[in-house]
Amino acid sequence: MTHAFNKLTAEEAAALINHNATVGFSAFTSTAAPKTISKAIAARASAEHAAGRPFQITVLTGASTGPSLDGALVAADAVRKRTPFQSDPVMRKGINDGKVQFVDMHLSRTAPAIRAGHFGKVNWAIVEACAIDPDGTIVLTTSAGITPTIVNQAERVLIELNTYHPAALRGCHDLFEPVYPPHRQPLLVNTPSDRIGSPVLRIPPAKIAGYVECSLPDEVGGFSEPDALTQRIGHNVAEFLVAEIHAGRIPREFLPIQSGVGDTANAVLGAMGQHPEIPVFDMYTEVVQDSAVQLMRAGKLRFASTVALTITPATAQEIYQNLDAYRDRFLIRPEEISNNPEIVRRLGVISMNTAIEADLFGNVNSTHFFGRTLMNGIGGSGDFTRSAWLSIFTCPSTQKGGKISTIVPAVSHVDHVEHDVQIIVTEQGVADLRGKSPSERAAEVIEKCAHPDYQELLRNYVTLGKGAHTPHTLDKIFAFHQAFQTEGDMRKARL
Amino acid sequence: MTHAFNKLTAEEAAALINHNATVGFSAFTSTAAPKTISKAIAARASAEHAAGRPFQITVLTGASTGPSLDGALVAADAVRKRTPFQSDPVMRKGINDGKVQFVDMHLSRTAPAIRAGHFGKVNWAIVEACAIDPDGTIVLTTSAGITPTIVNQAERVLIELNTYHPAALRGCHDLFEPVYPPHRQPLLVNTPSDRIGSPVLRIPPAKIAGYVECSLPDEVGGFSEPDALTQRIGHNVAEFLVAEIHAGRIPREFLPIQSGVGDTANAVLGAMGQHPEIPVFDMYTEVVQDSAVQLMRAGKLRFASTVALTITPATAQEIYQNLDAYRDRFLIRPEEISNNPEIVRRLGVISMNTAIEADLFGNVNSTHFFGRTLMNGIGGSGDFTRSAWLSIFTCPSTQKGGKISTIVPAVSHVDHVEHDVQIIVTEQGVADLRGKSPSERAAEVIEKCAHPDYQELLRNYVTLGKGAHTPHTLDKIFAFHQAFQTEGDMRKARL
Numbered sequence: 001m002t003h004a005f006n007k008l009t010a011e012e013a014a015a016l017i018n019h020n021a022t023v024g025f026s027a028f029t030s031t032a033a034p035k036t037i038s039k040a041i042a043a044r045a046s047a048e049h050a051a052g053r054p055f056q057i058t059v060l061t062g063a064s065t066g067p068s069l070d071g072a073l074v075a076a077d078a079v080r081k082r083t084p085f086q087s088d089p090v091m092r093k094g095i096n097d098g099k100v101q102f103v104d105m106h107l108s109r110t111a112p113a114i115r116a117g118h119f120g121k122v123n124w125a126i127v128e129a130c131a132i133d134p135d136g137t138i139v140l141t142t143s144a145g146i147t148p149t150i151v152n153q154a155e156r157v158l159i160e161l162n163t164y165h166p167a168a169l170r171g172c173h174d175l176f177e178p179v180y181p182p183h184r185q186p187l188l189v190n191t192p193s194d195r196i197g198s199p200v201l202r203i204p205p206a207k208i209a210g211y212v213e214c215s216l217p218d219e220v221g222g223f224s225e226p227d228a229l230t231q232r233i234g235h236n237v238a239e240f241l242v243a244e245i246h247a248g249r250i251p252r253e254f255l256p257i258q259s260g261v262g263d264t265a266n267a268v269l270g271a272m273g274q275h276p277e278i279p280v281f282d283m284y285t286e287v288v289q290d291s292a293v294q295l296m297r298a299g300k301l302r303f304a305s306t307v308a309l310t311i312t313p314a315t316a317q318e319i320y321q322n323l324d325a326y327r328d329r330f331l332i333r334p335e336e337i338s339n340n341p342e343i344v345r346r347l348g349v350i351s352m353n354t355a356i357e358a359d360l361f362g363n364v365n366s367t368h369f370f371g372r373t374l375m376n377g378i379g380g381s382g383d384f385t386r387s388a389w390l391s392i393f394t395c396p397s398t399q400k401g402g403k404i405s406t407i408v409p410a411v412s413h414v415d416h417v418e419h420d421v422q423i424i425v426t427e428q429g430v431a432d433l434r435g436k437s438p439s440e441r442a443a444e445v446i447e448k449c450a451h452p453d454y455q456e457l458l459r460n461y462v463t464l465g466k467g468a469h470t471p472h473t474l475d476k477i478f479a480f481h482q483a484f485q486t487e488g489d490m491r492k493a494r495l
Numbered sequence: 496m497t498h499a500f501n502k503l504t505a506e507e508a509a510a511l512i513n514h515n516a517t518v519g520f521s522a523f524t525s526t527a528a529p530k531t532i533s534k535a536i537a538a539r540a541s542a543e544h545a546a547g548r549p550f551q552i553t554v555l556t557g558a559s560t561g562p563s564l565d566g567a568l569v570a571a572d573a574v575r576k577r578t579p580f581q582s583d584p585v586m587r588k589g590i591n592d593g594k595v596q597f598v599d600m601h602l603s604r605t606a607p608a609i610r611a612g613h614f615g616k617v618n619w620a621i622v623e624a625c626a627i628d629p630d631g632t633i634v635l636t637t638s639a640g641i642t643p644t645i646v647n648q649a650e651r652v653l654i655e656l657n658t659y660h661p662a663a664l665r666g667c668h669d670l671f672e673p674v675y676p677p678h679r680q681p682l683l684v685n686t687p688s689d690r691i692g693s694p695v696l697r698i699p700p701a702k703i704a705g706y707v708e709c710s711l712p713d714e715v716g717g718f719s720e721p722d723a724l725t726q727r728i729g730h731n732v733a734e735f736l737v738a739e740i741h742a743g744r745i746p747r748e749f750l751p752i753q754s755g756v757g758d759t760a761n762a763v764l765g766a767m768g769q770h771p772e773i774p775v776f777d778m779y780t781e782v783v784q785d786s787a788v789q790l791m792r793a794g795k796l797r798f799a800s801t802v803a804l805t806i807t808p809a810t811a812q813e814i815y816q817n818l819d820a821y822r823d824r825f826l827i828r829p830e831e832i833s834n835n836p837e838i839v840r841r842l843g844v845i846s847m848n849t850a851i852e853a854d855l856f857g858n859v860n861s862t863h864f865f866g867r868t869l870m871n872g873i874g875g876s877g878d879f880t881r882s883a884w885l886s887i888f889t890c891p892s893t894q895k896g897g898k899i900s901t902i903v904p905a906v907s908h909v910d911h912v913e914h915d916v917q918i919i920v921t922e923q924g925v926a927d928l929r930g931k932s933p934s935e936r937a938a939e940v941i942e943k944c945a946h947p948d949y950q951e952l953l954r955n956y957v958t959l960g961k962g963a964h965t966p967h968t969l970d971k972i973f974a975f976h977q978a979f980q981t982e983g984d985m986r987k988a989r990l
Contacts, residue, residue, distance in 0.1 A: 081932070095964050101932035102964060106881075106914050116744050116884075118930035181843020181884055182750055186681035249611050255677055341836035341882055348676020363909065371905075371972065372963035378914055386601075386881055387836055389611075389676055410866075412969065414858065414909035419601050419873055435613035437576070437596035468867035469590050469597060474907065474973045474980070477866065481969055 003134040005159070006210030013126075013158050013212050014040035019048070019055045020080075022120055024150025026127040027069060028062035028143035028308040028335070029087075029261060029287055030219045034126045034160040035068035037212055045078030056080040060114060060122070062145015062307065062335055063107060063286075063379060064088065066219025074100060083119065084110040085377035096373050104367060104374070107286065107307075108339035108383040111149035111177070125154035129211075131167035132159060136205040140173050141165040142218055142316070143308035144334045148177045148201055157203055159211040166320050171199045173332045189343045192256050192282045192305040193331060217313040223290065226267035232427040233264055233394050234271030237352065240392075240423065240430045242277045250350070250390070256284035258344075258384045259292070260353040261310065264394050266291040268352055273300045284349050286338050286380045288330060290315045296329055304330045307338045307380075339383035348389035353381040355395040357406045358424050358449075360442035360458060361470055362433045364393050364416040370481055371412035378415050385420050397426040397451040403489040407450040409461045410477045424449050438470040453491055454480075460495040498629040500654070501705030508621075508653050508707050509535035514543070514550045515575075517615055519645025521622040522564060523557035523638035523803040523830070524582075524756060524782055525714045529621045529655040530563035532707055540573030551575040555609060555617070557640015557802065557830055558602060558781075558874060559583065561714025569595060578614065579605040580872035591868050599862060599869070602781065602802075603834035603878040606644035606672070620649035624706075626662035627654060631700040635668050636660040637713055637811070638803035639829045643672045643696055652698050654706040661815050666694045668827045684838045687751050687779045687800040688826065712808040718785065721762035727922040728759055728889050729766030732847065735887075735918065735925045737772045745845070745885070751779035753839075753879045754787070755848040756805065759889050761786040763847055768795045779844050781833050781875045783825060785810045791824055799825045802833045802875075834878035843884035848876040850888040850911075852901045853919050853944075855937035855953060856965055857928045859888050859911040865976055866907035873910050880915050892921040892946040898984040902945040904956045905972045919944050933965040948986055949975075955990040 014037060017023060023041075027033035041057070048055035056078055063085040064070070070088035073079050079094065084105035086092065094100040105113065114122060127147050129138035140147060141162060151157055176197030178184050188196050226234065244250040257272075259265045269291045272278050283292060283304040293315050295301035309332065311319070319326050337343065344351075355364045356375060366381050368374060385391040393416070395406045406426070418438070424431040429448040433441045439462070446458045461479070465471030476495060483493035509532060512518060518536075522528035536552070543550035551573055558580040559565070565583035568574050574589065579600035581587065589595040600608065609617060622642050624633035635642060636657060646652055671692030673679050683691050721729065739745040752767075754760045764786045767773050778787060778799040788810050790796035804827065806814070814821050832838065839846075850859045851870060861876050863869060880886040888911070890901045901921070913933070919926040924943040928936045934957070941953045956974070960966030971990060978988035 081930075083930075096962075098934065098962065101935055103930060103932055104914060109914075112884075113929065116929075117742070120930075180746065181841070182686070182746070182748065184841045184843070185685060186683060186837075186841065188681060190680060191677070247612070251675065251677070253677065340840070342681075342840060345835070345837060346676070346679045346681065348679070368965060371967040371969055372960065372965055374964035378912075382881075382912070382914060386877075389607075412967075413965070415912055415914070417873075417877070417910055417912065419599060419604075419877060419910070434608065434611075435576075435578075435598060435615075437598055439593065440596055465867065467591075467593065469869035470863060470867055470908070472866040472907075474866055474976055478969045478972070485969070 003132050005132060005208050008210040008212050010036040010040035010212050013037045013210060014044045016209055017041055017057065017124060021123040022058040022060065023124045023126060024060040024122050024146065024154060025069060026062065026145055026147045027065040028145040029064050029310040030066035031142035031308040031310050032128045032140060033065040033069045034128050035216050036214045037126050037158060037160055038069040039072045042072035042076035042078055045076040049077065058119060060119060060146065060150060062143060064376065068219060085379045087376040092374060102374065104377045106378060106382045107335040107380040108341065111146045111334065111336040114146065114149055114153055122150055122153040123155050124158060125150035126158045126160065127151060128160045128162050130162060130165035130169050132161060132211060136203040136208055137200045138203060139167060139170045139200055141169060144173055144175060144332050145307060146335065148175050148334055151201060151203055152177060156209045157207050158209050161211045161213050162216060164215045164217050168323050172327060173199050175201055175334060176337055187337060187340060187342050190346065192284045193303045217316065220310055220312055222312055223266055224263050226270055229396050229427050230264050230267035233425055234267035236425050236430050237268045237392065237394065238271040238275040238278060242275060254279050254281045255348045255350050255389055256282045258285040258349050258351045260381060261287050261289065262354055264354050265352065268394060269295060273298060284347050286335060305333060305338060306330060307333060307335045335380065339380045341383060341387040344384055344387040349384060350390045351384035351388035352392045352394065353385060355393040355406065357408050357411050358393060358395065359408050359411045360445050360462065361438045362418040362421040362441050363411050363414045364421050365411035365413045366415040368413035382416060385416050390423065391421060392423040392425060393421055394425045397428050397449060402453060404484060405451060405454040405480060405490050407445060407454060407458065408480045410472065412478065412481055457493055457495045464495065498627050500627060500703050503705040503707050505531040505535035505707050508532045508705060509539045511704055512536055512552065512619060516618040517553040517555065518619045518621060519555040519617050519641065519649060520564060521557065521640055521642040522560040523640040524559050524805040525561035526637035526803040526805050527623045527635060528560040528564045529623050530711050531709045532621050532653060532655055533564040534567045537567035537571035537573055540571040544572065553614060555614060555641065555645060557638060563714060580874045582871040587869060597869065599872045601873060601877045602830040602875040603836065606641045606829065606831040609641065609644055609648055617645055617648040618650050619653060620645035621653045621655065622646060623655045623657050625657060625660040625664050627656060627706060631698040631703055632695045633698060634662060634665045634695055636664060639668055639670060639827050640802060641830065643670050643829055646696060646698055647672060651704045652702050653704050656706045656708050657711060659710045659712050663818050667822060668694050670696055670829060671832055682832060682835060682837050687777045688798045712811065715805055715807055717807055718761055719758045721765055724891050724922050725759050725762035728920055729762035731920050731925050732763045732887065732889065733766040733770040733773060737770060749774050749776045750843045750845050750884055751777045753780040753844050753846045755876060756782050756784065757849055759849050760847065763889060764790060768793060779842050781830060800828060800833060801825060802828060802830045830875065834875045836878060836882040839879055840882040844879060845885045846879035846883035847887045847889065848880060850890040850901065852903050852906050853888060853890065854903050854906045855940050855957065856933045857913040857916040857936050858906050858909045859916050860906035860908045861910040863908035877911060880911050886916060887918040887920060888916055889920045892923050892944060897948060899979060900946060900949040900975060900985050902940060902949060902953065903975045905967065907973065907976055952988055952990045959990065
């Protein structure tokens with residue numbers, strides 16, 4: 001179909017963006033991220049700065065992006081504020097150096113926050129599409145993130161028409177934006193494959209400032225193959241789930257799975273795929289990675305509702321060349337729907353996310369090193385964990401060759417509170433915190449999950465604090481962290 | 496109506512309960528709590544202990560109870576495990592002394608956890624009713640808590656027929672228990688007054704072991720009248736809400752209110768009631784106190800969906816004598832529905848809860864003193880806060896005559912994470928954390944909410960930690976708390 005929208009160069013598009021603009025970009029785990037316009041904005045920022053003029057923008061996305069967006073913009077010192085999630089090393093450094101003000105948000109709340117005006121007026125939406133119709137209808141690519149909301153809220157829209165992604169993706173999305181309260185109706189997703197929205201996004205033509213053409217794959221890196229450690233964690237999770245089926249706490253037909261991003265998550269999915277007693281299952285999740293597509297091919301994963309297809313170019317090509325076979329196996333939704341507690345609790349999702357560290361009482365840190373330094377952000381882990389039927393966190397019991405214990409007296413930043421975390425899994429074993437008091441949890445976590453090098457220290461910590469509901473001792477609460485900071489090894493904590 | 500169930504004395508009923516039993520009691524903020532059977536179980540425990548025999552039970556309730564349940568049972572050393580919430584001084588001491596294992600849960604998750612077997616088999620449900628039909632149908636009294644779930648899950652049921660409450664309460668409840676996932680349908684509460692369940696609870700007659708008669712009011716204490724401090728907090732909240740209407744972030748028709756328990760909550764509701772620019776509103780909450788009934792009488796509160804009518808005997812009599820006038824003004828629901836994130840997020844609830852302490856970055860402690868000692872529990876505050884359209888926490892800026900700052904570098908226990916808390920209100924002012932980074936939040940909290948005595952110390956703390964996303968310094972993170980513990984005054988913190 002032909003349309004009459006302005007064809008622009010990336011530089012012409014970037015020239016429209018002014019200093020202090022608030023710009024929403026389509027992007028989620030680097031999928032569907034505009035790449036040419038963002039790099040041109042970075043170049044424009046550098047030129048403005050060279051000319052002695054200020055140029056910084058607020059960047060709103062669905063989640064993380066690739067180096068052509070977060071990386072390029074921060075390298076050009078072009079970002080004043082950033083939300084809701086990032087994983088780019090240059091952006092991370094900018095945030096921790098205090099150059100970028102980062103707002104770390106639950107992903108299900110990002111679109112509502114934008115709609116409610118927490119980030120002020122949205123001046124521009126810059127969105128990747130694989131097709132544009134004459135009436136301003138676009139077909140999104142590999143993720144939906146906050147795209148409907150930024151398009152609806154923005155004053156103007158720029159489209160990055162990325163023909164790497166086939167226009168045949170039309171039909172693979174389910175786009176819906178709730179109305180403002182108090183006039184909302186239920187979100188009628190009663191099974192992961194239920195549709196409640198539109199496969200395409202209609203933009204008022206007058207709002208479209210133009211489009212820029214490109215043909216570039218998503219900047220999705222590969223993942224490591226599972227090693228002995230992550231395989232052991234995966235095995236522990238799979239065995240635990242099977243035991244839950246036998247105990248009648250997971251039904252025979254199983255429950256939809258949410259799985260986080262990364263090597264451990266891939267190993268867990270791999271172990272679930274291989275376990276003969278785990279039945280064919282669905283995912284209701286925010287990220288589908290290569291490992292999930294492999295499970296689909298193997299017949300173990302029936303259907304995936306996701307925000308993003310975070311897949312390597314090789315897997316993307318495999319899907320695009322066989323789109324008719326894959327078309328009814330997945331649905332790409334906005335994160336406000338995908339991560340919505342209404343649907344997560346209704347479906348009875350089993351959530352599986354990774355922890356940076358977990359403490360004896362079931363609090364989990366997903367975001368900070370030593371209470372200070374941001375890694376990536378909370379992402380959707382809180383949305384799923386709080387409303388899940390069964391909430392699981394995984395991590396290796398140690399890091400840095402044993403010098404760091406991920407099981408600590410108290411986490412240095414709390415993202416998931418003791419009231420939310422049910423199961424902690426390390427390569428050592430599975431701690432089941434359900435129905436347990438803080439003292440009971442501490443014993444369970446120490447004996448099941450902690451590395452043997454740290455068990456005695458952790459037992460000593462609990463003994464020291466006895467005589468209270470939660471046996472903490474504020475003077476010693478970060479003894480592990482302080483031992484690492486001063487002596488380079490948590491095993492040297494004095495407890 | 497006459498029925499053929501066994502009439503028992505409280506002692507006969509208590510004699511049915513064995514050592515190690517798991518017993519679910521109706522009770523929520525001391526409303527609808529069985530009083531005679533619980534005291535008889537306590538007496539039975541004492542007699543068993545005197546005879547050298549063990550006797551302890553697991554106590555499941557909707558939330559807190561009165562002295563005749565928690566107090567009496569703990570005084571008799573009869574409780575091994577307790578969930579999900581309590582506020583009784585004797586129970587609190589038992590928990591902090593390590594005699595009672597307390598599991599502090601989100602109230603919306605308590606019934607699902609019982610159903611999923613996290614507390615093992617439920618042997619007995621002991622429930623207060625104001626009427627029993629021949630077919631085993633009962634009418635509940637002043638709260639619904641987890642009553643449908645314990646009745647459905649228990650092997651046997653005992654009824655405490657409390658004729659203090661009129662049988663005319665039939666029709667004031669909306670009782671619904673979701674089926675197990677993955678076969679759930681939406682909870683079709685689209686406005687606070689929507690009904691989705693049954694006004695009565697049907698118990699298979701064979702399950703009913705008998706009933707005990709009594710006529711006793713709920714053990715609900717009075718509340719203090721608002722003083723200058725709580726009035727100031729209430730005023731700040733009301734002015735903030737009006738400003739939100741003017742800014743277009745709360746619609747003209749307003750949004751349903753959830754309000755926590757206690758004197759500050761009462762003062763806030765009072766201030767809302769008096770503010771001419773706050774329109775007539777609904778509540779979608781877990782507790783209706785006398786202050787809400789006053790607003791109903793004054794025409795400011797249109798409708799209240801609640802788990803409990805936590806009202807003094809005087810207010811109860813006023814309602815019971817005018818039940819036809821009040822009948823269509825409120826609905827009593829189980830906490831799994833009342834606090835359900837599905838409904839809270841759909842309705843766009845404004846949540847208002849009290850904090851023990853709040854930190855510079857927006858984390859809130861609702862449960863512990865100095866990280867160790869339990870006060871009451873998280874209750875429903877997390878259910879509402881995480882899914883609210885607007886989440887507000889209130890507290891005075893100091894306690895103990897200024898020796899404790901409730902605004903601290905880091906809270907000593909995290910119940911509500913930085914990602915959830917939007918607004919903090921003290922008598923000093925209103926901190927708006929929406930769309931702000933940790934550094935921006937710290938400045939806002941210090942300048943708007945902290946007591947002047949502590950502002951310089953708090954600014955020093957932030958300066959000390961600069962050079963990270965969250966400017967914490969682990970060595971000084973609890974300097975305020977430690978100064979109080981060693982010198983009796985947080986103002987002596989060295990920062």
